[in-house]
Amino acid sequence: MTIKILHLSDIHMGSGFSHGKINPETGLNTRLEDFVKTLSGCIDRALTDPVDLVLFGGDAFPDATPPPYVQEAFASQFRRLVDANIPTVLLVGNHDQHSQGQGGASLCIYRTLGVPGFVVGDKLTTHHIQTGKGKVQVITLPWLTRSTLMTRQETEGLSMESVNQLLIERLQVVLEGEIRRLDPNVPTVLLGHMMVDNASFGAERFLAVGKGFTIPLSLLIRPCFDYIALGHVHRHQNLNKSNNPPIIYPGSIERVDFSEEKEDKGYVMIELEKGSVTWEFCPVSVRTFRTIEVDLSKVEDPQTAIAKAIAKHNIQDAVVRLIYKLRSEQLDLIDSSLLHDALSTAHTYTIQAELVSQLARPRIPELSASNSIDPIAALKTYLNNREDLKDIAASMMEAAHKLLADDEEMSIEPTTEKQNSQNRLLVSGVDTQMSLL
Numbered sequence: 001m002t003i004k005i006l007h008l009s010d011i012h013m014g015s016g017f018s019h020g021k022i023n024p025e026t027g028l029n030t031r032l033e034d035f036v037k038t039l040s041g042c043i044d045r046a047l048t049d050p051v052d053l054v055l056f057g058g059d060a061f062p063d064a065t066p067p068p069y070v071q072e073a074f075a076s077q078f079r080r081l082v083d084a085n086i087p088t089v090l091l092v093g094n095h096d097q098h099s100q101g102q103g104g105a106s107l108c109i110y111r112t113l114g115v116p117g118f119v120v121g122d123k124l125t126t127h128h129i130q131t132g133k134g135k136v137q138v139i140t141l142p143w144l145t146r147s148t149l150m151t152r153q154e155t156e157g158l159s160m161e162s163v164n165q166l167l168i169e170r171l172q173v174v175l176e177g178e179i180r181r182l183d184p185n186v187p188t189v190l191l192g193h194m195m196v197d198n199a200s201f202g203a204e205r206f207l208a209v210g211k212g213f214t215i216p217l218s219l220l221i222r223p224c225f226d227y228i229a230l231g232h233v234h235r236h237q238n239l240n241k242s243n244n245p246p247i248i249y250p251g252s253i254e255r256v257d258f259s260e261e262k263e264d265k266g267y268v269m270i271e272l273e274k275g276s277v278t279w280e281f282c283p284v285s286v287r288t289f290r291t292i293e294v295d296l297s298k299v300e301d302p303q304t305a306i307a308k309a310i311a312k313h314n315i316q317d318a319v320v321r322l323i324y325k326l327r328s329e330q331l332d333l334i335d336s337s338l339l340h341d342a343l344s345t346a347h348t349y350t351i352q353a354e355l356v357s358q359l360a361r362p363r364i365p366e367l368s369a370s371n372s373i374d375p376i377a378a379l380k381t382y383l384n385n386r387e388d389l390k391d392i393a394a395s396m397m398e399a400a401h402k403l404l405a406d407d408e409e410m411s412i413e414p415t416t417e418k419q420n421s422q423n424r425l426l427v428s429g430v431d432t433q434m435s436l437l
């Protein structure tokens, strides 16, 4: 019998409030209302279809301690699956884990309360789930941290790269143990919250400093898995072009920030049988995010140019950011009240003016925009050029290493790429920015 599954992920309910406003009728942030509406649409689909199982790929909230009204908004949607007797697996993502680790995840309350049909995936283990259309095996692989599979003593003195390598070796062993105990006749899904690397399994990948912990694709492509359901990356994609098995990030259900401006949002519907699976990405309609960027530095009439740039876009009910570049002597030529008028139909908007420096050249040539260098190397170069910081240079380097290591432990956002480019921008030029370091 075919088992129907709805796979969704990265709900992040309660985030992005800065892109919303207070709804005077409800007193709630409109972005919370947007997220609830979208989640509600996903649950509607699960109920009307109906599906036999719902898989959530992790990151329910922006952190492990969401305010009660946000938790309740989340719970009241998932409650509808309980009422309809649809079994559901809630996987723990990095944002759901408490920094203290040990069982403090925001989703564990569903297990503690014994919510019927609900399984919380906070451990690497296999769940045998009885659906209306037969049995399914779901291996849950929550967000891994070093402390998940290793003790502090084991990792002491090891470089971050060796720790990551060791972690992957451990994971391979534990996963193998789960795989050996699988019933080969029952359809099997691996549900994981992680960054999966397209590259093959090799040590060279760990040599790059500051690179996040990733799991090699080769570790996941196993004939025993019929479908690999992922969470963590906010852009929908299938990592296995041969589709055997599909390795799917459904992506986030709503735009969390501007880095997701151009992405389609949605969930995935799966039809699963042992040895045969089909899946389909189902887009949902979410609020538009729109960046309007305009360079006024070379135009005669900046006010007209900026009005034209805005008029080109449909900004009705959208979250808008207007970024314009201009020379300092043009400042008086912009009437900001006219900008506010032009943007008034947007849901919310921000206006960001950037001065174009006539002398936009880097003080430290190695840190020019054309060189993309990792944060540690950039800091080192910078410190080498600052005699006055000599005394604290070593401790600054140490602190930076620590920050990057912590960052990996706590949360690696799919926006890393974008943040990298922002970092590059930061070191790329304008004098005032360098002095911020």
Ligand SMILES: [Mn+2]
Residues within 6 Å of the ligand: 058, 059, 093, 094, 095, 193, 231, 232, 233, 412
């Ligand atoms: Mn995540």
